[in-house]
Amino acid sequence: xxxxxxxxxxxxxxxxxxxxxxxxxxxxxxxxxxxxxxxxxxxxxxxxxxxxxxxxxxxxxxxxxxxxxxxxxxxxxxxxxxxxxxxxxxxxxxxxxxxxxxxxxxxxxxxxxxxxxxxxxxxxxxxxxxxxxxxxxxxxxxxxxxxxxxxxxxxxxxxxxxxxxxxxxxxxxxxxxxxxxxxxxxxxxxxxxxxxxxxxxxxxxxxxxxxxxxxxxxxxxxxxxxxxxxxxxxxxxxxxxxxxxxxxxxxxxxxxxxxxxxxxxxxxxxxxxxxxxxxxxxxxx
Amino acid sequence: xxxxxxxxxxxxxxxxxxxxxxxxxxxxxxxxxxxxxxxxxxxxxxxxxxxxxxxxxxxxxxxxxxxxxxxxxxxxxxxxxxxxxxxxxxxxxxxxxxxxxxxxxxxxxxxxxxxxxxxxxxxxxxxxxxxxxxxxxxxxxxxxxxxxxxxxxxxxxxxxxxxxxxxxxxxxxxxxxxxxxxxxxxxxxxxxxxxxxxxxxxxxxxxxxxxxxxxxxxxxxxxxxxxxxxxxxxxxxxxxxxxxxxxxxxxxxxxxxxxxxxxxxxxxxxxxxxxxxxxxxxxxxxxxxxxxxxxxxxxxxxxxxxxxxxxxxxxxxxxxxxxxxxxxxxxxxxxxxxxxxxxxxxxxxxxxxxxxxxxxxxxxxxxxxxxxxxxxxxxxxxxxxxxxxxxxxxxxxxxxxxxxxxxxxxxx
Numbered sequence: 001x002x003x004x005x006x007x008x009x010x011x012x013x014x015x016x017x018x019x020x021x022x023x024x025x026x027x028x029x030x031x032x033x034x035x036x037x038x039x040x041x042x043x044x045x046x047x048x049x050x051x052x053x054x055x056x057x058x059x060x061x062x063x064x065x066x067x068x069x070x071x072x073x074x075x076x077x078x079x080x081x082x083x084x085x086x087x088x089x090x091x092x093x094x095x096x097x098x099x100x101x102x103x104x105x106x107x108x109x110x111x112x113x114x115x116x117x118x119x120x121x122x123x124x125x126x127x128x129x130x131x132x133x134x135x136x137x138x139x140x141x142x143x144x145x146x147x148x149x150x151x152x153x154x155x156x157x158x159x160x161x162x163x164x165x166x167x168x169x170x171x172x173x174x175x176x177x178x179x180x181x182x183x184x185x186x187x188x189x190x191x192x193x194x195x196x197x198x199x200x201x202x203x204x205x206x207x208x209x210x211x212x213x214x215x216x217x218x219x220x221x222x223x224x225x226x227x228x229x230x231x232x233x234x235x236x237x238x239x240x241x242x243x244x245x246x247x248x249x250x251x252x253x254x255x256x257x258x259x260x261x262x263x264x265x266x267x268x269x270x271x272x273x274x275x276x277x278x279x280x281x282x283x284x285x
Numbered sequence: 286x287x288x289x290x291x292x293x294x295x296x297x298x299x300x301x302x303x304x305x306x307x308x309x310x311x312x313x314x315x316x317x318x319x320x321x322x323x324x325x326x327x328x329x330x331x332x333x334x335x336x337x338x339x340x341x342x343x344x345x346x347x348x349x350x351x352x353x354x355x356x357x358x359x360x361x362x363x364x365x366x367x368x369x370x371x372x373x374x375x376x377x378x379x380x381x382x383x384x385x386x387x388x389x390x391x392x393x394x395x396x397x398x399x400x401x402x403x404x405x406x407x408x409x410x411x412x413x414x415x416x417x418x419x420x421x422x423x424x425x426x427x428x429x430x431x432x433x434x435x436x437x438x439x440x441x442x443x444x445x446x447x448x449x450x451x452x453x454x455x456x457x458x459x460x461x462x463x464x465x466x467x468x469x470x471x472x473x474x475x476x477x478x479x480x481x482x483x484x485x486x487x488x489x490x491x492x493x494x495x496x497x498x499x500x501x502x503x504x505x506x507x508x509x510x511x512x513x514x515x516x517x518x519x520x521x522x523x524x525x526x527x528x529x530x531x532x533x534x535x536x537x538x539x540x541x542x543x544x545x546x547x548x549x550x551x552x553x554x555x556x557x558x559x560x561x562x563x564x565x566x567x568x569x570x571x572x573x574x575x576x577x578x579x580x581x582x583x584x585x586x587x588x589x590x591x592x593x594x595x596x597x598x599x600x601x602x603x604x605x606x607x608x609x610x611x612x613x614x615x616x617x618x619x620x621x622x623x624x625x626x627x628x629x630x631x632x633x634x635x636x637x638x639x640x641x642x643x644x645x646x647x648x649x650x651x652x653x654x655x656x657x658x659x660x661x662x663x664x665x666x667x668x669x670x671x672x673x674x675x676x677x678x679x680x681x682x683x684x685x686x687x688x689x690x691x692x693x694x695x696x697x
Contacts, residue, residue, distance in 0.1 A: 008500045011498075106328075113332065115332070115521055115553040116524060210528075214521060260490055262492060
């Protein structure tokens with residue numbers, strides 16, 4: 001239960017938070033359960049790899065370009081398919097995005113194999129780990145925690161404190177009224193989906209140097225991330241960020257106390273939380 | 286759409302006919318057809334090392350065996366068991382009962398291999414296992430219907446583990462995949478360490494599949510202060526472990542023993558991270574003229590990748606099976622799996638993958654094994670030029686002595 005394990009848990013928590021944040025944004029605004037989120041996370045990592053190996057664009061460029069490219073793919077996806085499902089039950093959106101995830105993953109697996117591709121961290125963040133006194137932490141992991149934290153705060157500020165965010169929240173409550181004020185609601189919804197997808201891709205670029213870039217990386221994360229979102233309360237931005245980091249810690253501690261259970265501990269917590277608070281910790285019933 | 290009662294009844298009546306169709310066609314061509322089922326991981330962590338490449342190698346073996354020229358049809362089926370033992374045994378049963386499959390080849394993942402091992406015995410069919418590693422297949426779980434082809438945990442433990450202990454690595458900490466394979470590899474390596482005067486100071490077992498972050502486990506290994514950290518896992522798990530061990534600077538004070546790593550894993554890691562690792566394999570494409578010959582034949586159908594030892598093992602196993610089946614006659618080979626295995630054991634093996642070899646009473650295929658060191662980026666002259674040969678282990682040292690396995694087929 002030492003301090004190093006808590007720090008490592010925070011690193012994983014950073015990924016959970018970033019991914020569940022994107023999911024919460026999409027669910028909150030579009031009412032779509034985006035099961036393709038893991039595949040979009042994986043695409044972010046692959047686009048970073050392609051930018052480096054095919055176009056010579058290094059990590060820092062990929063950090064900006066990859067979310068834009070995958071976000072643009074999100075726009076196409078939303079316009080072509082997802083937008084047709086808003087009037088139907090949630091379940092249709094879930095099935096569509098789940099199918100899309102399987103297809104995207106299959107295509108990447110056929111093209112690149114399953115064992116992954118190497119992607120080195122940028123020069124400035126590689127080399128000797130940082131000595132924190134109680135442990136040696138690789139610089140790159142420290143950067144991931146900081147970057148994820150900043151992005152989470154920024155997203156929360158945009159949604160809660162800006163005019164754009166106010167429109168968004170208003171549109172989810174009463175879309176026709178907001179449209180009557182002259183706001184182009186369908187375009188806003190499309191861009192919100194793209195923004196959620198871009199967040200997943202950004203997490204993918206951050207993950208690429210730690211885990212090898214491989215087609216399964218998204219599906220390994222996504223089940224856990226869904227549990228995080230459910231525990232935090234579907235659609236709650238703050239809830240998903242706090243539970244993301246929190247469950248990363250719990251998982252980290254489990255890896256020391258009883259490693260065999262580290263893959264299941266989050267689901268045990270989910271079961272307990274749902275029994276006590278069916279809407280999740282931060283959800284509105 | 287509405288369904289009236291008539292079309293519903295008509296559909297229901299047609300269903301059994303649909304089911305019967307492939308069955309009939311299978312019967313019609315049964316007399317001179319041999320069916321090989323390649324049961325493997327097509328979508329998960331072991332896909333690149335076996336998967337579609339194993340199927341390509343089996344097809345190459347069919348072509349090289351020349352049996353089609355002698356009027357024998359060979360059909361190759363493929364199945365994805367998703368690394369789940371229940372799925373593996375379901376597919377195996379369907380293949381044998383419904384499709385008339387005569388031999389099941391590859392079977393990645395030890396837990397799946399053990400499941401199929403009991404199915405083939407029950408049905409008097411055959412499993413030629415190339416990718417599953419557990420040495421129990423020729424030990425406590427051995428049977429007259431299974432041959433364990435390419436390698437096993439005992440060989441890995443003695444070759445890599447033995448070399449590390451002799452080089453001074455006498456205290457070990459294990460990071461083990463929590464299933465049949467990881468347990469067997471940890472157990473077999475532990476025995477080698479103790480036999481050579483070393484000791485195991487601790488271990489952790491991580492969930493399989495589904496672990497991507499190993500940093501916490503690596504940190505525990507670091508704190509144990511063992512001289513060697515042994516990785517008793519494989520595929521993407523090992524790749525992630527090696528990568529993250531480098532990230533945390535674990536290799537500055539401790540040595541990493543990759544007990545099972547194959548050439549496609551090295552390809553995926555890149556030489557920058559993999560350089561200097563010591564590992565054991567029984568096939569490497571650039572070992573000699575014959576191994577290069579095999580690689581050149583199959584790499585076209587593998588997207589330019591070089592075959593791994595698992596895939597080469599599938600080639601070798603399919604080739605030897607077809608030789609034996611042609612020798613004893615298709616009807617006899619189809620009639621009894623155990624009889625065919627007896628014939629295969631009686632014939633010496635010889636192929637481009639492993640050279641000359643034999644099959645022991647307990648079902649252990651015998652050929653030399655090799656200890657390799659991964660080259661530095663400077664030493665590598667091109668794509669897939671990854672290994673330096675450190676040592677060739679002669680066959681009598683490479684495999685567990687016949688009487689130590691506890692196999693019931695061995696007459697003492």
